[in-house]
Amino acid sequence: MKAVVFNQYGGPEVLRYTDVPEPQIGSRDILVRVRACALNHLDLWVRKGIPGVEIPMPHILGSDISGEVEKIGAEVMHVGVGERVLLAPGISCGLCAQCAAGKDNLCRHYTLFGYKVDGGYAEYVKSPAANAVTIPAHMSFEEAAAFPLVFLTAWHMLITRAALKPAEEVLVLGAGSGVGSAAIQIAKIVGARVIATAGSEAKLAKAKEIGADEVFLHGPREWSRDVRQLTNRRGVDVVFEHVGEKTWDESLKSLAPAGRLVTCGATTGYEGKIDIRFLFTRQLSILGSYMGSRAELFDAVKLASRYLLKPVIDKVFPLSQAAEAQRRLENREQFGKIVLRVE
Ligand SMILES: [Zn+2]
Secondary structure: OEEEEEOOOOOHHHOEEEEOOOOOOOOOEEEEEEEEEEOOHHHHHHHHOOOOOOOOOOEEOOOEEEEEEEEEOOOOOOOOOOOEEEEOOEEOOOOOHHHHOOOHHHOOOOEEEOOOEOOOOEOEEEEEHHHEEEOOOOOOHHHHHHOHHHHHHHHHHHHHHOOOOOOOEEEEOOOOOHHHHHHHHHHHHHOOEEEEEEOOHHHHHHHHHOOOOEEEEOOOOOOHHHHHHHOOOOOEEEEEEOOOOOOHHHHHHOEEEEEEEEEOOOOOOOOOOOOHHHHHHOOOEEEEOOOOOHHHHHHHHHHHHOOOOOOOEEEEEEHHHHHHHHHHHHOOOOOOEEEEEOO
């Protein structure tokens, strides 16, 4: 089969479009003929190499996969050949206490497609049958691939971790990112008032189109003042963080008393400071969040099938141009998801 692989860590130039053997499936697996695979920042981290994490080489990236079921293992019952599926990006053991409790993203064996196992930058991918989710009839393969990781992540952050409520106000950083565009939509379904930031006027306009009530340009300035101004000096109940070091201080300053900062990433750096007096006197919460459970993904897909959530697609590239697609993500030129189409 054709696939984009890399044999050494490095820049986009290490990605090679080449022939590799088709994966062999086990009795509880399915083989999926990939039709689309969306990019995530994780792809860039894995390609560059993460200190202390060993990636099997040659490696195939890609956590967000949609396609058709090509083959099923002998024990697979709930999904059939030819079905249009998207794949839950997280793979867990299915056997431990956390998995049994439906918290598969807390499983100690939890990993993702394209991380410790081969992903979707390929014509075929092997998947546990349990990861297959039927694609709503109106969604294209590109839309289906653009959906799982960011909507699952944003859902777990806002609904499960931060327990966002209708009367509350939420600040969504980086509306142009896939996870930001998902967060705006989920927060609007809850009924919250959404303040969103982005790096350009064009992106602010798009953030409003997908539901943001208020928007402002972020950047190296004290934008928590904008948040105060937009909230009658109170601050927001929830800050949706994924930027990290560059925004951490201003994010904390944007919180109302008893506010929650929920974070799933640190694309600009890992160090964040906090004045502990500020944390306890204002009764703040800092919540970490990583991916989400399969049950949460089923909920999010249900809302997509009702047209309430809609993946935002920035640009579609053919699989052979994966390196070009990654450069676009790396340069933060996108609004929404960059998707690879697999012919
Ligand atoms: Zn487990």
